[in-house]
Amino acid sequence: MDATQQTSGTPAAPLDVQVAGLGADAVDYLAAWDLQREVHAGVVAGERPGTVLVLEHPPVYTAGKRTDDHERPADPGGAQVIDVDRGGKITFHGPGQLVGYPIVRLPDHVKVVDYVRRVEEALIHTCTDLGVTTARVPGRSGVWLQADDRGPERKIAAIGIRVSRGVTMHGFAINCDVDMSWYDRFVPCGIADAGVTSLSRELDRDVTVHDVLPLVERHLRTYLAWTPYDATPDYEPRPEPGRAPRIEILTPASSA
Numbered sequence: 001m002d003a004t005q006q007t008s009g010t011p012a013a014p015l016d017v018q019v020a021g022l023g024a025d026a027v028d029y030l031a032a033w034d035l036q037r038e039v040h041a042g043v044v045a046g047e048r049p050g051t052v053l054v055l056e057h058p059p060v061y062t063a064g065k066r067t068d069d070h071e072r073p074a075d076p077g078g079a080q081v082i083d084v085d086r087g088g089k090i091t092f093h094g095p096g097q098l099v100g101y102p103i104v105r106l107p108d109h110v111k112v113v114d115y116v117r118r119v120e121e122a123l124i125h126t127c128t129d130l131g132v133t134t135a136r137v138p139g140r141s142g143v144w145l146q147a148d149d150r151g152p153e154r155k156i157a158a159i160g161i162r163v164s165r166g167v168t169m170h171g172f173a174i175n176c177d178v179d180m181s182w183y184d185r186f187v188p189c190g191i192a193d194a195g196v197t198s199l200s201r202e203l204d205r206d207v208t209v210h211d212v213l214p215l216v217e218r219h220l221r222t223y224l225a226w227t228p229y230d231a232t233p234d235y236e237p238r239p240e241p242g243r244a245p246r247i248e249i250l251t252p253a254s255s256a
Contacts (some may be wrong), residue, residue: 015104015224016048018218020055022209026095029060029082036169039103044165050104050170053219056209057093059182064088064160073185085171088160090142090186096178096198098209100216101171106224112163117231118143119172122219123157126174129215131201132202133158138237143174143195146235153238154195158242174216176200176209194238 021027022036027035042048059079063072066154067090072081079094092101092239105114120136123143127134134156137144143157157174175198199207223229 003254013172014049014219016051017220018053019213020049020053022054022056022213023095026056026058029057029080029093032057032101033084036101036103040164040167040169043103043105043167043252044228047197050224052217052224053101053103054213054216055099055101056095056097056112057099059092059094061087061090061092061186063090071187075185077182077185079182084170086160086162091158091160091173092182092186093173094178094182096200096209097171097173097175098212098216099171100220102168102224103165104219104224106163108225115168116159116161118223118229119159119220120157121229121231122223123172123174125219126198126212126215127156128189130203130207131224132162132199135232138234139239140194144194145202149184151200152195154197156197156199174212176212178206213241 020032027230032053035053039048039051039053043050059077061073061076061079061081062082063081065085066088068141070127071090073079079092081090106112112119117136120141120143124134124136127143132145134143134145136142137153140155141159143159145154145156147153157172159172160170166251175196177200178198180196180201198210206255231235
């Protein structure tokens with residue numbers, strides 16, 4: 001049975017969406033990482049509901065476990081470069097980018113890849129609401145625009161997660177009105193044959209994180225309710241450099 005057709009006999013658990021800091025209150029990456037671990041422990045213990053932390057970060061590059069040395073920025077422009085415990089390669093976070101960290105327990109009928117597809121679906125529908133057509137590219141995580149007269153195939157939202165003790169960490173970042181010059185300093189997600197874009201660039205108008213947040217929240221509540229859904233048709237598959245996904249799954253014996 002397809003993941004989009006599966007359902008559970010129990011009602012979805014409540015989802016707490018918590019704004020951790022936007023704009024002038026942007027959250028340092030390491031502080032947000034500590035907050036993630038605190039929330040994760042509470043969800044694992046059953047002491048708090050599934051939680052989505054939404055925020056902006058000051059400029060920072062985060063390097064997943066598959067990051068190669070040549071993919072790191074030679075000149076990070078004053079931004080930190082931090083090695084993190086998610087799967088995948090290197091990406092950028094900064095002002096004008098809405099970051100979300102869903103920390104949720106996966107139901108038995110929702111496998112890890114199904115979960116990633118649900119987050120992607122929420123972001124695809126967010127883009128649709130704003131007038132930007134996007135979809136998945138099989139073999140590459142995240143949310144993409146097709147090549148057209150505006151540019152090559154390009155990513156508008158990145159996803160990288162970790163699952164420990166059945167509960168997710170890390171998450172997604174969708175480019176709203178981020179300064180795209182930060183992406184010129186490195187190889188985003190290790191993919192050199194495609195571009196990166198933002199909602200503001202695609203729509204030729206300013207689209208802020210405050211514009212995008214209520215849309216993302218609404219769609220996450222829909223798709224993380226774990227009910228059946230019809231997936232958006234994919235674009236043409238393309239291989240991602242390397243073979244491992246931007247996902248790390250820890251067994252109980254190896255989890256922290």
